[in-house]
Amino acid sequence: MAKISRRRALTLAGVGAAGIAGTGAAALRFTADANAGANPDPVTGAVAFTGAHQAGIVTPAQDRLHFVAFDVITKDRDRLIRLLKEWTAAAARMTAGQDAGEIGAVAGIPEAPPDDTGEAIGLPPCALTITVGFGPTLFRGADGRDRFGLAARRPAALEPLPRFTGDTLDEALSGGDIGIQACANDPQVAVHAIRNLARIGMGTVSVRWSQLGFGRTSSTSTAQATPRNLFGFKDGTRNLKAEQEELLREHLWVQPGDGPDWMAGGSYLVTRKIRMLVETWDRSPLAEQETIIGRHKGSGAPLGLSDEFEEPDFTAVGADGEPLIPTTAHARLAHPDANKGARILRRGYNFVDGSDGLGRLNAGLFFIGYQRDPRTGFIPVQRSLAAQDEMNEYVRHVSSGLFACPPGVTGPDDHWGSALFA
Amino acid sequence: MAKISRRRALTLAGVGAAGIAGTGAAALRFTADANAGANPDPVTGAVAFTGAHQAGIVTPAQDRLHFVAFDVITKDRDRLIRLLKEWTAAAARMTAGQDAGEIGAVAGIPEAPPDDTGEAIGLPPCALTITVGFGPTLFRGADGRDRFGLAARRPAALEPLPRFTGDTLDEALSGGDIGIQACANDPQVAVHAIRNLARIGMGTVSVRWSQLGFGRTSSTSTAQATPRNLFGFKDGTRNLKAEQEELLREHLWVQPGDGPDWMAGGSYLVTRKIRMLVETWDRSPLAEQETIIGRHKGSGAPLGLSDEFEEPDFTAVGADGEPLIPTTAHARLAHPDANKGARILRRGYNFVDGSDGLGRLNAGLFFIGYQRDPRTGFIPVQRSLAAQDEMNEYVRHVSSGLFACPPGVTGPDDHWGSALFA
Ligand code: HEM
Ligand code: HEM
Numbered sequence: 001m002a003k004i005s006r007r008r009a010l011t012l013a014g015v016g017a018a019g020i021a022g023t024g025a026a027a028l029r030f031t032a033d034a035n036a037g038a039n040p041d042p043v044t045g046a047v048a049f050t051g052a053h054q055a056g057i058v059t060p061a062q063d064r065l066h067f068v069a070f071d072v073i074t075k076d077r078d079r080l081i082r083l084l085k086e087w088t089a090a091a092a093r094m095t096a097g098q099d100a101g102e103i104g105a106v107a108g109i110p111e112a113p114p115d116d117t118g119e120a121i122g123l124p125p126c127a128l129t130i131t132v133g134f135g136p137t138l139f140r141g142a143d144g145r146d147r148f149g150l151a152a153r154r155p156a157a158l159e160p161l162p163r164f165t166g167d168t169l170d171e172a173l174s175g176g177d178i179g180i181q182a183c184a185n186d187p188q189v190a191v192h193a194i195r196n197l198a199r200i201g202m203g204t205v206s207v208r209w210s211q212l213g214f215g216r217t218s219s220t221s222t223a224q225a226t227p228r229n230l231f232g233f234k235d236g237t238r239n240l241k242a243e244q245e246e247l248l249r250e251h252l253w254v255q256p257g258d259g260p261d262w263m264a265g266g267s268y269l270v271t272r273k274i275r276m277l278v279e280t281w282d283r284s285p286l287a288e289q290e291t292i293i294g295r296h297k298g299s300g301a302p303l304g305l306s307d308e309f310e311e312p313d314f315t316a317v318g319a320d321g322e323p324l325i326p327t328t329a330h331a332r333l334a335h336p337d338a339n340k341g342a343r344i345l346r347r348g349y350n351f352v353d354g355s356d357g358l359g360r361l362n363a364g365l366f367f368i369g370y371q372r373d374p375r376t377g378f379i380p381v382q383r384s385l386a387a388q389d390e391m392n393e394y395v396r397h398v399s400s401g402l403f404a405c406p407p408g409v410t411g412p413d414d415h416w417g418s419a420l421f422a
Numbered sequence: 423m424a425k426i427s428r429r430r431a432l433t434l435a436g437v438g439a440a441g442i443a444g445t446g447a448a449a450l451r452f453t454a455d456a457n458a459g460a461n462p463d464p465v466t467g468a469v470a471f472t473g474a475h476q477a478g479i480v481t482p483a484q485d486r487l488h489f490v491a492f493d494v495i496t497k498d499r500d501r502l503i504r505l506l507k508e509w510t511a512a513a514a515r516m517t518a519g520q521d522a523g524e525i526g527a528v529a530g531i532p533e534a535p536p537d538d539t540g541e542a543i544g545l546p547p548c549a550l551t552i553t554v555g556f557g558p559t560l561f562r563g564a565d566g567r568d569r570f571g572l573a574a575r576r577p578a579a580l581e582p583l584p585r586f587t588g589d590t591l592d593e594a595l596s597g598g599d600i601g602i603q604a605c606a607n608d609p610q611v612a613v614h615a616i617r618n619l620a621r622i623g624m625g626t627v628s629v630r631w632s633q634l635g636f637g638r639t640s641s642t643s644t645a646q647a648t649p650r651n652l653f654g655f656k657d658g659t660r661n662l663k664a665e666q667e668e669l670l671r672e673h674l675w676v677q678p679g680d681g682p683d684w685m686a687g688g689s690y691l692v693t694r695k696i697r698m699l700v701e702t703w704d705r706s707p708l709a710e711q712e713t714i715i716g717r718h719k720g721s722g723a724p725l726g727l728s729d730e731f732e733e734p735d736f737t738a739v740g741a742d743g744e745p746l747i748p749t750t751a752h753a754r755l756a757h758p759d760a761n762k763g764a765r766i767l768r769r770g771y772n773f774v775d776g777s778d779g780l781g782r783l784n785a786g787l788f789f790i791g792y793q794r795d796p797r798t799g800f801i802p803v804q805r806s807l808a809a810q811d812e813m814n815e816y817v818r819h820v821s822s823g824l825f826a827c828p829p830g831v832t833g834p835d836d837h838w839g840s841a842l843f844a
Binding site: 120202208212228229355361 | 628
């Protein structure tokens with residue numbers, strides 16, 4: 001892969017397009033390319049693209065998200081594989097803070113569209129990660145057809161999610177053959193990444209749905225402070241964390257023998273767009289909000305305790321003899337003790353998509369959960385929440401996605417889906 | 423106004439709600455309140471709320487936007503004035519990095535909903551500005567009714583905008599009795615501000631439409647580097663800048679005698695949500711993109727020149743005898759020379775609102791323009807652009823707003839609209 005940085009491309013673009021020298025000066029007004037240093041800044045620097053696992057899962061959660069679900073519109077398996085190769089190369093470049101393609105290489109030909117859309121020129125990598133997953137419909141379409149000869153390779157864990165009590169899903173905003181999660185500390189960088197992948201995929205894939213998010217609602221590393229969700233509560237306190245290697249092996253990464261070999265080292269991704277009725281929530285008393293979550297709003301501590309990271313005591317009872325943490329509290333129902341030890345790595349983002357036409361903000365949580373197997377992870381937990389969670393009065397699940405995220409790309413000769421399509 | 427900071431409120435909330443001490447420790451995990459220092463950090467610090475003009479106009483453009491348009495649903499003039507007072511107090515608190523209301527004061531009453539929604543607890547002010555404006559319909563409703571006895575006070579400059587060639591406006595996403603722009607360097611802070619104003623206004627106003635934006639598309643200070651819009655071009659090069667005081671007096675701030683006294687020191691705000699057909703744009707050659715804008719994509723310089731800040735030369739011709747900057751180029755048509763000297767302070771943001779259901783991203787520019795008088799500012803410029811701009815092939819105006827933004831609040835006894843309602 002060419003080692004052309006966004007800054008260098010900027011100069012080339014100026015030169016090639018109009019034959020004028022000296023445009024490099026403007027580039028110097030921008031933050032320097034942060035990709036060079038050995039110890040890059042965690043906010044602006046680059047995250048390694050290759051590795052045993054894909055980046056963007058245990059990577060300390062960045063602040064901004066652009067998620068896209070594509071439908072594959074070609075029937076040509078080779079064309080799809082070619083796209084996956086092109087995408088991999090572009091993702092490797094962009095996560096390193098370079099352009100999606102070499103603007104310079106085509107700049108001599110004025111008829112050629114630029115190989116990068118340009119809005120991230122001069123911006124540093126901003127910890128961009130690009131994570132890919134394959135949906136159940138890639139293996140067998142809704143019509144039952146096996147378009148790409150993949151049906152036999154579908155992991156049993158990639159069974160479409162069941163319908164949950166209370167689901168109000170919009171099918172047009174759900175599912176998808178391929179899901180791509182771009183996270184970065186600058187939304188312009190995350191949007192640039194998804195937009196360029198869509199541009200490269202034109203004619204082969206079509207955007208099914210896409211979602212922007214901000215203010216990560218979960219910490220994924222013990223080094224991160226716990227952020228707050230739009231209910232105003234700390235979210236991610238008891239999340240799986242990058243540092244818990246043993247738990248990650250047990251609950252996050254697909255292990256050899258779990259299913260088809262091509263998924264070993266990967267993880268299953270569940271997305272749920274959850275509208276939060278914030279106006280109703282904002283009218284409910286603090287004490288009620290706290291019993292619904294099962295934690296204190298200020299400190300984030302389990303009810304009855306004072307430190308955020310103390311273990312909840314589900315046996316404690318109040319003066320009235322009732323459990324201090326009600327049996328219908330979210331944090332109690334979602335706890336591993338109530339779900340045969342199940343644990344999910346949560347990595348969601350807040351969203352506000354304008355208003356709903358009924359005088360209210362269209363706001364909520366874009367839930368992202370990674371796990372070794374949704375049949376022992378998301379599905380039983382969500383079954384229990386859907387049936388009993390007091391919070392349901394204030395939330396509506398409007399979109400749902402399930403994707404098998406393969407292991408990491410190993411180097412410049414490897415590409416997304418190489419083992420699946422081998 | 424009480425001087426309770428978000429950090430202090432956090433402790434109080436924890437204490438008051440459950441009678442547990444010691445929750446302050448968790449707060450220390452957050453960035454410290456940046457409001458205290460005399461020379462606050464420009465990214466995380468506070469911007470003064472009071473002053474001759476409202477903040478958020480010449481304030482160096484922050485990175486994130488949450489804009490909301492409200493309809494007033496009460497007919498009670500006093501109730502509306504009461505809300506404007508409550509809003510002013512909350513805005514003063516929030517821009518200083520405090521909560522919208524005193525969580526502590528009500529925390530002893532478990533039945534009371536908190537006076538702040540909590541998602542910004544512990545976050546610094548992040549240069550939050552909250553700017554208010556009044557729409558034409560506040561003065562006289564669409565039904566011709568003068569609900570609040572304001573019809574005689576409507577400035578002539580607040581005449582509803584005319585229809586422009588090519589407009590494809592969604593009326594439900596346009597207009598509004600009151601517009602509020604919240605800008606900050608953290609979206610969670612901007613969203614928190616709008617959401618709390620909506621919460622405080624419940625029953626008096628209703629959210630008509632709302633818009634999130636990122637990556638400011640214009641610099642408003644000579645100290646800022648010029649950002650790029652979603653066409654990949656530098657945007658804001660020739661914008662009005664905070665430092666150009668004489669130009670601001672002439673083109674931005676309403677002067678005494680311009681119209682009713684209550685607007686002197688204010689400015690008129692035009693919002694246009696402009697969908698950009700980025701997929702089509704991305705397929706067009708670099709040379710074509712540059713002739714449409716009239717500037718080089720790399721450097722941002724006018725066509726034929728090499729430095730971003732050089733003055734465009736509209737007389738220069740190429741080898742073919744044609745003008746180097748075509749007569750249909752955006753930057754030529756929008757230039758003051760083509761508009762009787764008109765100048766607008768642009769302060770727009772990029773948006774991506776998911777996808778459009780047709781396989782494309784729903785992306786574009788949320789244009790924000792401030793001026794002394796839209797009849798000599800936005801209207802003639804947009805008339806000319808709507809008729810001749812080559813860029814029209816790639817953009818669609820889908821929402822429109824016009825608001826009269828009064829001068830700044832002078833101190834704790836003043837409030838939004840005080841002179842208008844006096
Ligand atoms: C809008 C919807 C939701 C909100 C506002 C929300 C909020 C929270 C909060 C405040 C906590 C406590 C702090 C923490 O440990 O992170 C929590 C915990 C948790 N939530 Fe949610 N949540 C939502 C949806 C879901 C969904 C759909 C799932 C999965 C099906 C889920 C799974 C969990 C889990 C596993 C925990 C940790 C339980 C533990 O280990 O103690 N949440 N959530
Ligand atoms: C999606 C729509 C638009 C895009 C992509 C766009 C982009 C640009 C760009 C790249 C420039 C050149 C750099 C600069 O001086 O800032 C520019 C200049 C300008 N634009 Fe736009 N613009 C859009 C819509 C509008 C609208 C609706 C108006 C007002 C009616 C407007 C008014 C101006 C003005 C006044 C200038 C500066 C001209 C000068 O003084 O040289 N633009 N625009």
